[in-house]
Amino acid sequence: MSTRVTIDADLCIGSGDCTRVSATAFELVESLGVAVPTPAAVEEDTSLLVRAAVGCPTQAIDVIAADGTVLHRGNA
């Protein structure tokens, strides 16, 4: 079991801020105007995941550790 990263597509405004923190964990889907977590997100450094989540302008990102600990809960 590994880190779980989710992005609420209803909240995301496609700022791309998360992709600048980690291009490994996040990518933009331009046709939808939103960011999504990549398959590699589960292996990304959790400190980077949390930094991206904290900086998300609409708080669309949740980061849950492998043991179920909530590392960051957004506004979803």
Place this chain on the structure above:
Amino acid sequence: MGEESGAGPITFGTYEAIREALFDKDLSRTFDTRSWDEGNIRDGVVSIQHGAVHRARRRVENTQFRPDRLRLYERDLFPGVLDAWIPRLIVDGRANLFLMGEMLSVVLAAKRAGIDHDPDSIEELELLVHYVDVFSQGAAILDAKDPEGVRTLYRATMRAFGEGVVARSRVPREAAIARFRAGEIGEDELPTDILTVLLLHREEPALELDEGRLVREVSTYLQGGTHTASQTLVNFFDLWWAYADATGGAWERLGSDPAFAQRCMHETLRLRPTTPRIKRHAEADTVVAGRAIPAGATVVLDAVAANREPALFGPRPDAFDPDRAVDPSVARWGLSFGAGPHQCPGRSVAGGFPAPDPDETADPEHVFGLSALMFQAIAARRPRPDPDRPPTRDERTERFTRWATYPVIFDR
């Protein structure tokens, strides 16, 4: 400064409380819910939208601020603008620094907004700067000393803007979109600007666009891309001269170190935020920093105080110090670009990506921001205040960081 309340607005003055407020989904920028016809000159623009409509607009518009676009502007386009226009804007060794900043900034702001103009025509640039001046007064209507006068001027100017440069700029874009929809060209062959993406998506109900709103949305990006950059240019030099006088080799370092120039921009914006007191409207009952905010309340966020917290910016927070140590979790510009869903979409255009610290080397893909380039290009000509013509503040607004004129003399 802590938190204040009373019969009037609820004021927050600490960095953490303000940041929390800016992220609060129940605090909006929607102070006027009337329609355009009822007198709301900001009706429908993204800046005052809230919730689903705001998100839908930003999804479409944020596509124009991707890193590859920022690099194109910074590396390929803006140097040519600076080379072409700075000599033309200096007459007999003198210039109005604020107007120079507007004229330089409006070129790419117009390109991003989707406003076509003759790149060699000073008259067309002056017209665009005139539009920006009026739209800036409208954008700051909450702090206007004569709001009715601003409304009247804004409405007339917006009409001329829509029927003039916007109407002309729409023709080639609508033709390109028609070709795209007919399968004759790919989406990547469409113009890359705000007007094009709005025309492309205008029928989507989520965006709530009509003719008037479309024009006002384009005006928002023209204004936003010009006004902040030019005010920050003036505020930078207003702070810089004293710093340079006291700091050996400062001019040479500014000219040779773009990361230093970038930190100068961030430090300027920290000390002189374009919107010193950010306002929010409570759409519903909410809580900020433990304080209950009732629905309907006005919340005032004192960015000037927050940007000078010693715990975040060191023991001399009032000083202009581009090399100050700031924790990476805190933006060097403080809260001057806002935060949360309404954070400035153009912050990376003007301010670049988070600046390298003095002991760091910039990544090859780093974006320094157009303001840093502008500072360097103008500084190369060694401007100094014109002793015979003192600068003047923009007295039409309560915002103390705004200038009307700043005459300078160039020594090179």
